[in-house]
Amino acid sequence: ETGVTQTPRHLVMGMTNKKSLKCEQHLGHNAMYWYKQSAKKPLELMFVYSLEERVENNSVPSRFSPECPNSSHLFLHLHTLQPEDSALYLCASSQVRFGELFFGEGSRLTVL
Amino acid sequence: EDQVTQSPEALRLQEGESSSLNCSYTVSGLRGLFWYRQDPGKGPEFLFTLYSAGEEKEKERLKATLTKKESFLHITAPKPEDSATYLCAVWANFGNEKLTFGTGTRLTIIP
Numbered sequence: 001e002t003g004v005t006q007t008p009r010h011l012v013m014g015m016t017n018k019k020s021l022k023c024e025q026h027l028g029h030n031a032m033y034w035y036k037q038s039a040k041k042p043l044e045l046m047f048v049y050s051l052e053e054r055v056e057n058n059s060v061p062s063r064f065s066p067e068c069p070n071s072s073h074l075f076l077h078l079h080t081l082q083p084e085d086s087a088l089y090l091c092a093s094s095q096v097r098f099g100e101l102f103f104g105e106g107s108r109l110t111v112l
Numbered sequence: 113e114d115q116v117t118q119s120p121e122a123l124r125l126q127e128g129e130s131s132s133l134n135c136s137y138t139v140s141g142l143r144g145l146f147w148y149r150q151d152p153g154k155g156p157e158f159l160f161t162l163y164s165a166g167e168e169k170e171k172e173r174l175k176a177t178l179t180k181k182e183s184f185l186h187i188t189a190p191k192p193e194d195s196a197t198y199l200c201a202v203w204a205n206f207g208n209e210k211l212t213f214g215t216g217t218r219l220t221i222i223p
Contacts, residue, residue, distance in 0.1 A: 004155075042116070043156075043199070043213040090155050098203050098211040100146060103155030 002026055006091050006104035013081065014112050021076040021107045023091030031097045032074045034066060037088040037106070049074060050097050081111045114139040116202050118214035126222050128189050133217045135200035136182040143209065145183050147176050148199040150216070156199055190221045 004025045013019050025032060034046040048056040049068040065077040074091055088108050092101040115138045125131055144163050148156035160169040162178035169176045173194060175186040185198055197216040204210055
């Protein structure tokens with residue numbers, strides 16, 4: 001495996017479900033990110049972890065809960081989501097915080 | 113507040129027809145400007161980093177340039193495989209870094 005891998009690629013969930021998105025980076029980077037991408041809007045930063053410590057939480061609703069157990073893995077735990085949370089969720093990593101980002105393929109989330 | 117504006121929103125070109133995409137920005141303390149390419153249903157792919165006005169970077173048919181207010185992505189003799197959305201992002205504010213993305217330019221190259 002190389003680069004940044006995300007699973008699952010597609011996820012459909014009801015508003016009462018609990019699910020998790022997983023991200024793994026194989027680049028030896030120090031920072032990892034979750035971004036939300038919606039149509040016609042710029043990428044929205046959700047969370048930043050630097051050396052496993054959360055350094056930014058961009059006013060994200062508590063129904064999104066990140067977890068970074070080590071410098072290579074990042075999770076986004078989802079519960080009681082709303083239909084407006086349907087989007088492409090992108091994980092990224094970088095050597096330097098907010099330097100050149102390397103993105104995964106994304107997880108397409110649909111909330112019914 | 114940092115702002116990044118990309119234009120045009122969409123661009124259709126004939127194969128071989130050269131053009132430029134624009135990314136204008138208003139930030140304090142520019143640290144770098146990035147260009148990414150994004151194919152439908154995939155994550156953005158890093159293309160270039162520009163650090164200071166006057167800098168230029170090239171890769172195949174793409175050339176990125178930077179001034180104090182904007183960056184251009186020049187596409188020379190494009191091919192259909194260059195069709196994608198091109199995103200720019202500005203890294204700014206020493207000591208309180210932020211990365212601000214534009215909304216992208218959707219480029220379509222017609223064979």
